[in-house]
Amino acid sequence: MAGMTVIVRTIARLLFPFTFLFGAYIVIHGHLTPGGGFPGGVIIAASIVMLILAYGIERAQKKVGFLHAEVLESVGGIAIVILGLFGLLLGISFLQNVFPLGELGQLFSAGNLPLLYLGVGVKVTAGIILIFYAMLFAFRGEEE
Amino acid sequence: MDFNYIIAMLLVALGIYCLLLKRNLIKMVIGLAVLTDGIHLFLISLGYRLGGTAAIVSGEMFSDLPGFAAHAVDPVPQALVLTSIVINICILALALSLAIYAYRHYGTLDPSKIRRLKE
Amino acid sequence: MQSEKLKFDFVLLSKGAIPMAKGSLFVTFVCLWLAWIALTGSLNFQELAVGAIVAAFVAMVSYGLLFRGKMREKFDLKRWGYALAYVPAYFWAELKAHANVIYYILHPRMPIKPGIVRVPTKLQSDFGITGLANAITMTPGTLSVEVSEEDSSLYVHWINVKAVEPEQTSKQIAWPFERFLRRIFG
Amino acid sequence: MILLGILIVIFGACLLCALRAALGPTAPDRIVAIDALIALMISALVLLGVYYRAPIYLDVALVYAFLAFLGTLAIAKYLEGRGIET
Amino acid sequence: MIEIIAYILLGIGAACAIIGALGIVRFPDVYNRIHANTVVVVGGVIVTLLGASVLEGLSSYTLKILIIALFLFLTNPVGSHAIARAAHKSGVKLWRRSVVDKLEEEKP
Amino acid sequence: MQRALALGMVVAIGVLLVFTVSTNLLPFGSFPSRQIGENFDNSIGQQILENAPQQTGAANVVTSVVWGYRGYDTLGEVTVLFAAVVSVVMIFRAFGRRE
Amino acid sequence: MSLEFLIQNALLVFLFVLCLIAIELKDLLYSVIVLAGASITLTVVFFMLQAPDIAITQAAVGAGVTTVLFVIAISRTRRRE
Numbered sequence: 001m002a003g004m005t006v007i008v009r010t011i012a013r014l015l016f017p018f019t020f021l022f023g024a025y026i027v028i029h030g031h032l033t034p035g036g037g038f039p040g041g042v043i044i045a046a047s048i049v050m051l052i053l054a055y056g057i058e059r060a061q062k063k064v065g066f067l068h069a070e071v072l073e074s075v076g077g078i079a080i081v082i083l084g085l086f087g088l089l090l091g092i093s094f095l096q097n098v099f100p101l102g103e104l105g106q107l108f109s110a111g112n113l114p115l116l117y118l119g120v121g122v123k124v125t126a127g128i129i130l131i132f133y134a135m136l137f138a139f140r141g142e143e144e
Numbered sequence: 145m146d147f148n149y150i151i152a153m154l155l156v157a158l159g160i161y162c163l164l165l166k167r168n169l170i171k172m173v174i175g176l177a178v179l180t181d182g183i184h185l186f187l188i189s190l191g192y193r194l195g196g197t198a199a200i201v202s203g204e205m206f207s208d209l210p211g212f213a214a215h216a217v218d219p220v221p222q223a224l225v226l227t228s229i230v231i232n233i234c235i236l237a238l239a240l241s242l243a244i245y246a247y248r249h250y251g252t253l254d255p256s257k258i259r260r261l262k263e
Numbered sequence: 264m265q266s267e268k269l270k271f272d273f274v275l276l277s278k279g280a281i282p283m284a285k286g287s288l289f290v291t292f293v294c295l296w297l298a299w300i301a302l303t304g305s306l307n308f309q310e311l312a313v314g315a316i317v318a319a320f321v322a323m324v325s326y327g328l329l330f331r332g333k334m335r336e337k338f339d340l341k342r343w344g345y346a347l348a349y350v351p352a353y354f355w356a357e358l359k360a361h362a363n364v365i366y367y368i369l370h371p372r373m374p375i376k377p378g379i380v381r382v383p384t385k386l387q388s389d390f391g392i393t394g395l396a397n398a399i400t401m402t403p404g405t406l407s408v409e410v411s412e413e414d415s416s417l418y419v420h421w422i423n424v425k426a427v428e429p430e431q432t433s434k435q436i437a438w439p440f441e442r443f444l445r446r447i448f449g
Numbered sequence: 450m451i452l453l454g455i456l457i458v459i460f461g462a463c464l465l466c467a468l469r470a471a472l473g474p475t476a477p478d479r480i481v482a483i484d485a486l487i488a489l490m491i492s493a494l495v496l497l498g499v500y501y502r503a504p505i506y507l508d509v510a511l512v513y514a515f516l517a518f519l520g521t522l523a524i525a526k527y528l529e530g531r532g533i534e535t
Numbered sequence: 536m537i538e539i540i541a542y543i544l545l546g547i548g549a550a551c552a553i554i555g556a557l558g559i560v561r562f563p564d565v566y567n568r569i570h571a572n573t574v575v576v577v578g579g580v581i582v583t584l585l586g587a588s589v590l591e592g593l594s595s596y597t598l599k600i601l602i603i604a605l606f607l608f609l610t611n612p613v614g615s616h617a618i619a620r621a622a623h624k625s626g627v628k629l630w631r632r633s634v635v636d637k638l639e640e641e642k643p
Numbered sequence: 644m645q646r647a648l649a650l651g652m653v654v655a656i657g658v659l660l661v662f663t664v665s666t667n668l669l670p671f672g673s674f675p676s677r678q679i680g681e682n683f684d685n686s687i688g689q690q691i692l693e694n695a696p697q698q699t700g701a702a703n704v705v706t707s708v709v710w711g712y713r714g715y716d717t718l719g720e721v722t723v724l725f726a727a728v729v730s731v732v733m734i735f736r737a738f739g740r741r742e
Numbered sequence: 743m744s745l746e747f748l749i750q751n752a753l754l755v756f757l758f759v760l761c762l763i764a765i766e767l768k769d770l771l772y773s774v775i776v777l778a779g780a781s782i783t784l785t786v787v788f789f790m791l792q793a794p795d796i797a798i799t800q801a802a803v804g805a806g807v808t809t810v811l812f813v814i815a816i817s818r819t820r821r822r823e
Contacts, residue, residue: 035508109700124724178801237727396612466559469806492552493786495603503790516805
């Protein structure tokens with residue numbers, strides 16, 4: 001039977017949405033509180049790793065498959081580049097801010113920084129999940 | 145007393161010791177992790193200001209930006225270390241993958257034996 | 264083998280094996296939104312709006328995991344009353360267990376008689392068994408080592424074994440928690 | 450000042466845990482010691498956050514409270530003798 | 536008044552932490568050490584966190600500290616259970632003066 | 644012999660590092676006065692601290708350094724992450740095909 | 743030297759000792775376990791140096807990724823050094 005005991009599985013399924021939400025909180029509040037794209041993405045990826053450890057990799061792959069992760073990583077990278085190109089199109093320079101700055105300390109502030117962090121968060125999440133999938137899929141069932 | 149710098153450099157020396165003298169690829173990766181930890185500690189200590197606060201505007205600092213600038217620690221090394229941690233984790237994953245690959249191919253984790261088998 | 268796998272398929276990462284409850288998505292959304300408000304600690308309009316979007320997204324990703332079954336049963340007032348009464352009982356058990364184990368630690372000769380005993384339980388649901396096992400583990404002196412799903416019993420490491428028979432162990436270890444948990448989780 | 454005194458006591462407890470982590474004969478002993486060390490360090494982080502009077506610092510402790518059991522789970526699965534992926 | 540309660544809680548937490556750590560060093564085998572680990576986590580850490588939240592009064596600290604305590608309370612027993620099960624499966628013997636081992640007898 | 648040489652080298656490197664660090668740097672905790680000369684405000688970190696909240700509008704100054712003042716560095720970091728992921732996936736795919 | 747710096751220096755020595763133990767232990771699994779303890783000690787040191795950004799990144803990496811990666815690698819190769 002795949003996975004660990006019923007206790008671990010129940011707690012993992014209870015904690016998964018909250019860990020996901022906390023990662024999203026770290027990503028979105030990257031310009032106000034400590035955190036940002038990378039730690040938030042790692043936390044979201046760790047919530048998937050929690051499902052892998054508790055249920056086994058087949059069940060986790062129904063949530064986020066290998067192809068999903070590959071596509072998501074590309075989407076994150078492309079989003080960053082397009083956000084950078086906005087500045088170039090308006091004649092300033094690459095990655096320059098073109099959005100209004102807003103009031104200091106509000107959630108909608110700092111121009112394109114939160115959007116860039118969102119892209120980085122998606123990319124890091126998909127990247128870490130891909131690393132885990134690749135390392136777990138290779139040499140399955142031939143341990144000594 | 146520059147205790148932080150000394151400990152950071154001792155960590156770096158410990159990492160180099162592990163990289164040079166240990167005969168196991170995964171143990172060498174652990175040494176690499178220790179080495180980068182030392183470097184991060186050194187860089188962050190370099191930007192510290194006595195009695196400083198974090199480089200984040202919060203609380204009552206919003207109305208006192210000059211006071212914030214006079215008390216906060218240096219943000220530039222922190223950004224540098226942030227980049228460095230990401231690259232560190234990439235290197236870690238890649239090195240561990242290569243170690244697994246080498247073990248499957250040569251049947252050993254000893255770098256000197258791997259070299260001997262190739263000849 | 265395949266059928267056995269299917270029998271334990273209460274994990275439900277895929278939709279469709281057991282029909283989803285109707286209000287599950289909405290209740291998950293509300294829980295996650297409350298968690299967001301607790302995390303940010305402000306009632307600003309922007310925070311609330313972004314929190315609603317994020318909570319809706321996370322709820323759509325994971326709404327099969329948090330709640331199962333009929334939603335009306337979850338909001339039975341009697342259950343919440345028992346849950347409220349559970350807190351002081353749990354606190355009292357925790358206090359006694361701590362005093363016990365601290366006495367063992369500080370005693371110079373350490374008069375312990377450890378052993379693993381079987382504790383049968385009548386709880387059926389996942390959350391019930393998990394709550395009982397976690398409560399047993401979180402009181403020092405008892406530790407749930409293995410859970411057996413066939414005959415629904417726990418194997419508990421006990422620091423000072425007073426009885427080996429299943430009836431006695433069930434009465435001494437599990438009953439203070441089980442009498443509340445069977446009402447809360449069913 | 451009282452907070453710093455309590456911090457010193459907590460770090461003394463951490464020292465004892467590290468002693469068991471260095472000595473412990475088997476792997477589960479060391480994991481138990483490191484688990485206790487992580488929990489103690491979480492409380493130290495929270496106390497430091499209260500001492501510096503900055504509520505945004507508490508996110509760091511929250512990260513460890515969420516993710517600390519992942520490593521334990523992975524090592525437990527490895528010790529059980531089957532692959533981590535099943 | 537409220538500060539006195541907070542400092543009493545913090546003192547209890549620190550005492551439990553050091554006693555539990557002493558137990559981790561003193562107890563003879565893994566399963567007993569997990570009991571001491573529970574003393575550290577519940578008696579030491581969670582009581583300390585409650586004391587810190589009482590010390591701050593009702594502010595944005597309190598809710599976050601309570602969330603930390605709640606999640607520590609949820610995750611730690613899972614880790615303890617998993618590691619105890621793994622230890623028993625990987626053949627770590629009980630202490631020699633243990634009384635009974637039903638798990639070994641009934642599920643070999 | 645080789646081992647002893649390596650050990651001696653490690654000790655030499657450690658002594659050199661500790662000596663350099665404990666003599667050639669200003670004492671720990673003296674951040675804005677790392678600049679040579681009288682004018683302390685010339686330090687890059689100090690200038691960023693003074694201007695960043697108005698220029699980028701972010702409360703977290705580290706964020707405004709990471710994606711505002713040093714955006715290209717971070718773009719490079721993201722590229723490194725991408726390269727690492729692609730390498731890991733390719734290593735295991737190549738190995739799987741060979742078996 | 744104030745009490746705060748005394749605590750910080752004690753933590754640094756603790757960090758060094760943990761890293762030394764992690765490198766000198768013969769069993770790789772033990773090394774990885776002790777390295778997790780070193781990681782959280784480094785997190786607390788970063789926290790005391792007023793760098794919460796770095797502390798949170800180090801916490802996420804040290805708690806979520808590094809240990810699991812090393813355990814996967816050990817389970818695919820050999821445990822003894």
